[in-house]
Amino acid sequence: MKDTPLSNCERTFLLKAIEERKRVDGRETYDYRNIKITFGMDYGFCIVDLGKTKVMSQVSCELAVPKETRPSEGILFTNVELSPMASPAFESNRQSDLLVKLNRQLERCLRTSKCFDMESLCVISGEKVWRINVDVHVLNHDGNLMDAVSIAAITSLSQFRRPEVSIQGRDVTVHTAEERDPVPLSIYHMPISVSFAFFQQGSYLLVDPNDREERVMEGLLVIAMNKHREICSIQSSGGIMLLKEQVLRCSKIASVKVSEITELIQKALENDKRARKDRGKFGFAESLPKERITALKTQEAPVEMKDIQETASAIISKAEVPLNTQAVRSPVVHAVGVGQVGEGVTSSWGLEEEEEEEEEEGDKEGEMEERTDKKKWKKGDVVVISDSEEEDVVMLNQ
Amino acid sequence: MAGIELLSDQGYRLDGRKATELRKVQAQMGVFGQADGSAYLEQGNTKVLAVVYGPHEVRGARSKIQHDRAVINCQYSMATFSTAERKRRPHGDRKSSEMSLHLKQTFEAAVLTQLYPRSQIDIYVKILQSDGGNYSACVNAATLAVIDAGIPMRDYVCACTAGFVDDTPLADLCHAEESGGGTSLAVALLPRGGQIALLQMDARLHQDHLDTLMEAAMTACKGVSKVLDEVVRQHLQETSVLTGE
Numbered sequence: 001m002k003d004t005p006l007s008n009c010e011r012t013f014l015l016k017a018i019e020e021r022k023r024v025d026g027r028e029t030y031d032y033r034n035i036k037i038t039f040g041m042d043y044g045f046c047i048v049d050l051g052k053t054k055v056m057s058q059v060s061c062e063l064a065v066p067k068e069t070r071p072s073e074g075i076l077f078t079n080v081e082l083s084p085m086a087s088p089a090f091e092s093n094r095q096s097d098l099l100v101k102l103n104r105q106l107e108r109c110l111r112t113s114k115c116f117d118m119e120s121l122c123v124i125s126g127e128k129v130w131r132i133n134v135d136v137h138v139l140n141h142d143g144n145l146m147d148a149v150s151i152a153a154i155t156s157l158s159q160f161r162r163p164e165v166s167i168q169g170r171d172v173t174v175h176t177a178e179e180r181d182p183v184p185l186s187i188y189h190m191p192i193s194v195s196f197a198f199f200q201q202g203s204y205l206l207v208d209p210n211d212r213e214e215r216v217m218e219g220l221l222v223i224a225m226n227k228h229r230e231i232c233s234i235q236s237s238g239g240i241m242l243l244k245e246q247v248l249r250c251s252k253i254a255s256v257k258v259s260e261i262t263e264l265i266q267k268a269l270e271n272d273k274r275a276r277k278d279r280g281k282f283g284f285a286e287s288l289p290k291e292r293i294t295a296l297k298t299q300e301a302p303v304e305m306k307d308i309q310e311t312a313s314a315i316i317s318k319a320e321v322p323l324n325t326q327a328v329r330s331p332v333v334h335a336v337g338v339g340q341v342g343e344g345v346t347s348s349w350g351l352e353e354e355e356e357e358e359e360e361e362g363d364k365e366g367e368m369e370e371r372t373d374k375k376k377w378k379k380g381d382v383v384v385i386s387d388s389e390e391e392d393v394v395m396l397n398q
Numbered sequence: 399m400a401g402i403e404l405l406s407d408q409g410y411r412l413d414g415r416k417a418t419e420l421r422k423v424q425a426q427m428g429v430f431g432q433a434d435g436s437a438y439l440e441q442g443n444t445k446v447l448a449v450v451y452g453p454h455e456v457r458g459a460r461s462k463i464q465h466d467r468a469v470i471n472c473q474y475s476m477a478t479f480s481t482a483e484r485k486r487r488p489h490g491d492r493k494s495s496e497m498s499l500h501l502k503q504t505f506e507a508a509v510l511t512q513l514y515p516r517s518q519i520d521i522y523v524k525i526l527q528s529d530g531g532n533y534s535a536c537v538n539a540a541t542l543a544v545i546d547a548g549i550p551m552r553d554y555v556c557a558c559t560a561g562f563v564d565d566t567p568l569a570d571l572c573h574a575e576e577s578g579g580g581t582s583l584a585v586a587l588l589p590r591g592g593q594i595a596l597l598q599m600d601a602r603l604h605q606d607h608l609d610t611l612m613e614a615a616m617t618a619c620k621g622v623s624k625v626l627d628e629v630v631r632q633h634l635q636e637t638s639v640l641t642g643e
Contacts, residue, residue: 097499104496112600114579221597231608234583234599237499239507241593244612251605 003089006215014216018199018206025210030253032208035261037155037268043182044160048152051210052142057134057152059160063123063174064131074121075131078106080138080149087141102149105235106136109150109191109224113232116157117186123165123172130162132185143210146222150193155265158187159272191232192261193224194254198240205250207257221247223254227262404563404575412574413442420558420570420618421531423625425539427546427633435547439539442572443529448539450547452519468514472501474536476525497533500596504537504586507595508555509544519549530573531559533584533598538622545630553588555595556623560585560615562607567614569621583611587619 017024027033033051040046044059064075080102082090090096121130134157136149161182164175197209197217209217219240224232231251236242331341409416421442430436435450456463463469474497475489505521521543523536537557544551561568562581576582581603586596594616603611 097495100492100495100499104492107492108600113602225605229605230602231599231605232602234597236594236597237503239503239595241507241588241591241595242597243593244609244616247594247597247612248609251608255605 003087006212010212011216014212015199018204018213018216021204023206024212027208029205030207030257032257032261033210035151035264037151037265039159039268039272044156046152046156046159047139048148048155050144050148050151050208052140053138053144053148054140055136055138055145055148055152057136057149057156059156060133060135061130061160061162062133063128063172066122066126066129070118071126072122072129073118074129076111076118076134077131078103078110078134078136078153080106080136082138082141085140086138090138090141098145101237102145105146105193105222105224105233106134106149106153108233108235109193110134110153110157113189113191113224113226115154115187115189115191115226115232117188120186121162123167124170128172132157132160132162141211143212143214144195144208146193147195147208150191150224151261151265154187154190154192155268157185158190158265158269160185189226189228189230190262190265191224191226192258192265193222193233194257196221196223196250196253198238198242202240202242202246205246207253221250223251225251225254225258227259229255404561404578404580405566405568409566411568413572417566418569418614418617420621421572423538423622425542425626425629427542427629428637433543433547435543435545435549437539437542437546439535439542441531441535441538442570443527444525444531444535445527446532446535446539447524447526448536448543449522450520450540450543450549451522452547453514453517453549454520456516456518462518463516466515467511468509468517468519470502470505470509470511470519470521472498472505472521472523472540474498474501474523474525476528476532480525480528497536500533500598501536501540504555504557504595505540505544508541508551508553508588510550510552513550519544528573530571530576531584534558534570534586534622537586538626542626542629546633553590554623554626555586556589556619556626557584557586557596558615558618558622559583560611560618562603562611565607567611569614569618581611583615585612585615585619587616587623589620589623592616 014024021029023029025033033053034049036049038047038049042058045057047054047056066073066075080099082096082099082102084090084092121132123129134153136153138145138149161184163177163182164180166173166175195208197206197213198204198219198221199206199217201218205221206213206217209220214220217238219236219238219242221242222233222235222237224234226232234247234251331339333339405411405417411417413421415421423439423441425437425439427437428435429438429447430449433449433451437448439446439448453468456469473489474494476485476494478485501521501523505519509519511519521540523540525532525536534557537555541551541555558569559571559576560583561571561575563575568575571582579601581599581601583599583603584596585594585598587594
């Protein structure tokens, strides 16, 4: 299924707003959306919310034969899946350009930057090593999948624990979680990617574009860094021409953003560790009562209601009396459920006299009137509207 | 780096080059008769063939037609004998798809696609021998092929890789230097305006070194552009001599 195309007026509106340095969702140029990190019951599972973009990541491990060229190193396998529930444009079993880009970028971000110690994953050199699988699924696409995917992947890798292994000669025993505590991976650093969207031939850039901004952008620059100000990967895409100064400026902005996000991740990891130690409730069991799983629930924002009465009356007193209004007569209540405002206009439809009376009463009242009209009419009344002998127009009473 | 020393004390690299020296670039245009444009380029030991068809009617998916510009379709593949170990899957794997996307993006920025609405330009690149700098050699070869096909471009698109060892930037990396685990930056540049059409970097590099590394890569690209310019002028002279002008 194809994505709904963006209308021209929406496109011009977005571009015009960006020209005036305004973002549609009210953020500043270098602002990220709200990032929320939730962990699950198992080690190595996390869900990351970047605004409305929702991404889920799970890390698992298994024993495997190592590569011939590197017999004493573990294997890292990353896989990003675009679930069709994320966007109408995603179809299952289709290798789209976006999927290739995300996969390659995540691979480069994690594997070539050597973010964790692969040699510690070796069990028997040349025969058995641990293979770490990182599976990331995109659950909702609202722009900037790359950043969300990288945050999810590195967070779940940091939280993951693999089973403890003991070797006696050639026998390898894998201990379950009950026998021995699982061992965390030794993470050297956390590479996090920051996306910049370019507009107006590269003269204006935005950080963390949402879905709408992504559709009208001219190009994208993704910089992956860690908090030690080391750049792990740079990738430009979309066919824009960049200048060296722009790239250097982006890398400076990225270092600031990355340190903020790394702090957030560390805090989340610590909270999770604490919750597990205190045997508090965590994971999915807690997500329903705390309403964390509900994807797009907007948080309640408190509104100041104190001086509403005074402000309202002040506005009314200061307001000018509008000109050119006919004096509206106050309504007259004849009976319960019957009201009349004004005198009405004499009907020129040529109805019988009974009906003339009904017409007079409150033709400005609408519904209520109709109901009462019908009450007054006797059942079975037939109204002849026109005198013409050619047509017999009959209005049936309900 | 354990084992291989990428930069000796005297400043020589593995193949005897100095830090900022490029490999020998040799190229030939118009190698195929059938194609609209073709070129063969050797950058050191990396050998690449590029072929361009177009602009022609959009074949295949009707949905790809753009009403105001030409669509560029790139395919990157490596010959099975191009690497030390026989390559099982020459196309369709993730790395090839990513390279094809990058090539497409680079040329969409450089070619004046507005002159050919509702048409398609095909660029096919094949690596015959891979010794580092695959992407750069492909871009250089494709530039020559596009010029051979007579399709107007904004400027030459030159690409080169650069690395960083012992606080010294190295230009034009070979395979051993690329896979040694150090940084490698690939830049596709339009030399006259100094505009970067594609920027790709792998492996860790401290932010402060980014400036020097990019500067080295861009200088290397300008060097490559001189060579490409020479090749084009030579080819023009040869063909004009043959047609008796």
